[in-house]
Amino acid sequence: MTSSVPPTRSADNPIRVGVLGARGRMGAEVCAAVEAADDLEVVAMVDSGDWTFDLADAGAEVVVDFTHPDVVMENLRFCVDHDINAVVGTSGFDAAKLDTVRQWLEPKPELGVLVAPNFALGAVLSMRFAQLAAKYYDTVEIIELHHNRKADAPSGTGAHTAGLIAQARAAAGLGVVPDATTSELDGARGASVDGVRVHSVRLGGLVAHQEVLFGGEGETLTIRHDSLDRKSFMPGVLHGVRAILDHSGLVVGLENLLDL
Ligand SMILES: NC(=O)C1=CN([C@@H]2O[C@H](COP(=O)(O)OP(=O)(O)OC[C@H]3O[C@@H](n4cnc5c(N)ncnc54)[C@H](OP(=O)(O)O)[C@@H]3O)[C@@H](O)[C@H]2O)C=CC1
């Protein structure tokens, strides 16, 4: 990804980054990517059981959080209380949690928090494409496929995509997605997220994948994205770290920091 944020900092004065979940699959990758960037430096690596006050003591300007849906709100509260900007990849955000973060940020106009369901450029683009296609098709379903160590289902990306499609359908005056099923085994039709069915596959060997399937008269459209390596998320994470310093308040979705 080419950054639309011109580097404002240099190796002499790098952006000081703290990483939460630093020993996890994503956190370890983030530490390596930040260390490899000339204009960024890791000043704190924090994982479960470590003391979070390291972040404030280390003078972190931006915290990157890839932890767990159950702890991310507590981490964000800490960051806001200590005037640290945040770039959050951890999943599990619903409208209520996002509203809470907005409220925390109200008295802190100088602070920015980015919550991004997916940092991979292709995933961001595929969500945009799905948003564009939504009004043209009566029926739509999402299949998200991930590694079997993932804590949550559906994925944050799947839920976010469903929300974007639902908004586009509503704006176009489309009603509920037609479905004639009258008899089903529990779970057979997936979870309904904002009226869109999301099916979650968990399989060893996978990283992160998603298909959005649209169906109309005599045709289907499938929009598929595959993250084959966690490196796919890194350009987006670094872009978010650089860009959030120039933003205030809550930004939901990397697309809002890109020129899409
Ligand atoms: N937005 C995006 O583009 C992406 C988002 N994700 C999301 O990121 C999150 C993490 O994923 P992944 O790296 O695979 O998960 P991992 O389980 O590999 O890593 C999470 C790490 O966070 C640690 N941790 C737990 N609680 C805390 C805490 N309170 N403070 C600091 N560290 C803590 C865990 O420690 P322990 O194991 O000891 O509990 C673990 O080391 C998930 O929600 C996932 O869905 C993942 C990929 C891309």
Ligand SMILES: O=C(O)C1=N[C@H](C(=O)O)C[C@H](O)C1
């Ligand atoms: O847990 C993961 O791996 C991922 N989580 C995010 C999600 O829940 O959408 C992003 C990506 O799909 C990988």
